[in-house]
Amino acid sequence: MASIVNITEKLGSQAAAKAFTLTSAVWFAFATSFGMIAAGYLIAPDFMANIEFIQFGRSRPIHVNLVLFGFVTPGLLAAALYYAPRLLRTHLYSQRLGVVTAILWNLTLVIGVISLGMGYSQGREYAELPWAVDLMIAGLFGLVIFNLFMTVHRRQEPILYVSIWYACAAVVLTAVGYCLGNVIWKPDSGALLGIPDAILLWFYGHNIFGLLLTPLALGVAYYVLPLATRSPLYSHTLSLIGFWSLIVVYTHVGTHHLLQVPVPTWLKAISIVDSVGMVIPVMVFLINIWFTVKGKLGDIHADIGAKFVFTGTIMYFFANIQGSFMALPQVQRVTHFNNWVVGHAHLGVFAFAGITALGGLYFILPKITKKPLYSRYLADLQYWLILIGVSVMIIDLTIVGLLQGNAWLNGETVYRVLPEIHLYYVIRASAGLFILSGAYLGLYNIVRTLFFNPGAATE
Amino acid sequence: MYYPYFISYMLAGLVIALLVFAWAMKNDQFRDQQRARFLPLFDAPQRKSARASRVSRIEVYTLFGLACVGLCSSFAVVIFALLRVE
Numbered sequence: 001m002a003s004i005v006n007i008t009e010k011l012g013s014q015a016a017a018k019a020f021t022l023t024s025a026v027w028f029a030f031a032t033s034f035g036m037i038a039a040g041y042l043i044a045p046d047f048m049a050n051i052e053f054i055q056f057g058r059s060r061p062i063h064v065n066l067v068l069f070g071f072v073t074p075g076l077l078a079a080a081l082y083y084a085p086r087l088l089r090t091h092l093y094s095q096r097l098g099v100v101t102a103i104l105w106n107l108t109l110v111i112g113v114i115s116l117g118m119g120y121s122q123g124r125e126y127a128e129l130p131w132a133v134d135l136m137i138a139g140l141f142g143l144v145i146f147n148l149f150m151t152v153h154r155r156q157e158p159i160l161y162v163s164i165w166y167a168c169a170a171v172v173l174t175a176v177g178y179c180l181g182n183v184i185w186k187p188d189s190g191a192l193l194g195i196p197d198a199i200l201l202w203f204y205g206h207n208i209f210g211l212l213l214t215p216l217a218l219g220v221a222y223y224v225l226p227l228a229t230r231s232p233l234y235s236h237t238l239s240l241i242g243f244w245s246l247i248v249v250y251t252h253v254g255t256h257h258l259l260q261v262p263v264p265t266w267l268k269a270i271s272i273v274d275s276v277g278m279v280i281p282v283m284v285f286l287i288n289i290w291f292t293v294k295g296k297l298g299d300i301h302a303d304i305g306a307k308f309v310f311t312g313t314i315m316y317f318f319a320n321i322q323g324s325f326m327a328l329p330q331v332q333r334v335t336h337f338n339n340w341v342v343g344h345a346h347l348g349v350f351a352f353a354g355i356t357a358l359g360g361l362y363f364i365l366p367k368i369t370k371k372p373l374y375s376r377y378l379a380d381l382q383y384w385l386i387l388i389g390v391s392v393m394i395i396d397l398t399i400v401g402l403l404q405g406n407a408w409l410n411g412e413t414v415y416r417v418l419p420e421i422h423l424y425y426v427i428r429a430s431a432g433l434f435i436l437s438g439a440y441l442g443l444y445n446i447v448r449t450l451f452f453n454p455g456a457a458t459e
Numbered sequence: 460m461y462y463p464y465f466i467s468y469m470l471a472g473l474v475i476a477l478l479v480f481a482w483a484m485k486n487d488q489f490r491d492q493q494r495a496r497f498l499p500l501f502d503a504p505q506r507k508s509a510r511a512s513r514v515s516r517i518e519v520y521t522l523f524g525l526a527c528v529g530l531c532s533s534f535a536v537v538i539f540a541l542l543r544v545e
């Protein structure tokens with residue numbers, strides 16, 4: 001207990017946001033490292049042969065879970081823990097609880113990585129983590145909910161700004177959805193049986209992104225962009241319409257992953273209609289935020305955090321257009337069960353939510369440390385490395401997906417297609433190197449800003 | 460038979476969402492929307508707007524170019540997929 005008090009005091013004011021910022025930066029580097037290892041296996045299956053801990057079947061889920069729970073979620077939460085008290089005109093309920101949450105969060109991730117590396121996986125996509133780790137993650141979201149809701153309860157500002165709605169909804173929906181999707185009441189398998197399990201898994205699989213990363217990222221964008229451009233939000237009413245329509249529509253889209261599977265037709269129909277209906281909340285958000293920053297591009301470029309976040313909004317546009325089209329059965333005949341979906345996942349999780357998380361971190365860093373960023377140049381370099389890397393990777397994976405989808409439709413065998421796509425896997429790994437370099441540059445920049453920053457104090 | 464559980468869960472979600480919505484209505488969360496637009500700017504220091512530099516404009520054009528390429532590719536795939544429908 002005394003050591004937690006010491007750590008909180010050492011981190012100073014905004015200790016919780018600082019702890020989550022560091023968590024995000026560190027695990028971003030680890031997550032991309034495991035991603036590179038997995039990309040290496042796709043080029044040369046004997047790559048690092050006989051090292052069981054990092055074989056493809058283990059490094060891939062480690063990469064995915066670390067990006068999800070290690071990099072993007074803590075990054076967005078860091079921003080939320082900073083902006084929530086300011087928007088509510090109060091203090092965070094407990095900085096100490098925030099720091100404890102961050103420490104336990106890191107401990108959970110370490111246990112998760114070791115478990116998956118040792119082969120303790122429940123074998124369901126995005127729900128691979130074993131039961132004990134599932135319980136820890138559910139508990140961590142409980143701690144964040146408590147801290148956030150007590151802050152809301154003690155607010156001086158009567159109106160909840162849209163970012164608060166998004167942050168609260170994200171943590172509550174994820175805590176519930178995580179327990180359900182991981183079938184937490186069945187510790188041995190973490191799964192139901194047969195088709196119902198597939199339905200439940202994809203309900204969870206899509207919502208762990210759609211109801212965690214998306215609302216948290218939109219909350220950050222709604223806070224950062226008006227502030228960076230010194231412009232009031234174009235319409236708060238419109239933003240609330242976007243929030244409620246997202247809550248209504250997004251919860252039902254998961255079954256669009258199972259259109260070729262014998263699930264009930266009514267469920268497929270709901271998933272397709274709601275997937276296309278996602279255009280409404282997305283366009284509401286984009287129209288609102290782009291009108292807010294209209295004519296203020298100079299301000300966006302002047303602030304590296306806003307620059308990342310604005311880029312994230314553009315990527316959100318593509319992720320949505322692509323996602324809505326992909327839910328159409330005719331389109332899915334070509335695009336599903338191949339690398340097209342992997343490209344879409346990188347577009348949504350990394351190019352939209354990940355880049356927005358980085359924007360949130362860079363925006364709050366000078367404010368929580370009360371010093372300028374250690375190096376704006378490094379942050380700009382990271383921006384371009386990541387933007388080039390992820391763009392090339394998405395285009396590359398899209399092409400691979402089209403090759404695979406058409407080969408499948410033509411009845412070609414897998415072994416005849418693999419040599420055709422080998423070159424694209426090499427390009428994908430090269431693009432990954434850009435992102436990897438960006439992750440380590442960002443880690444250096446953030447650690448220097450937090451702990452070894454010679455810059456003069458601001459404010 | 461899991462579907463009754465799924466449907467129960469969906470109904471529970473709907474009821475909770477409606478309750479939260481009712482709370483928001485009762486607590487005037489949808490009133491005074493004009494003031495709500497300015498909430499992020501509360502206690503933000505005023506400063507002069509920055510002008511976009513040449514480099515900034517090139518960056519914007521690059522992003523716009525990427526956006527167009529992405530959009531064209533997406534539409535091309537949709538048209539291609541629809542043409543293949545037998």
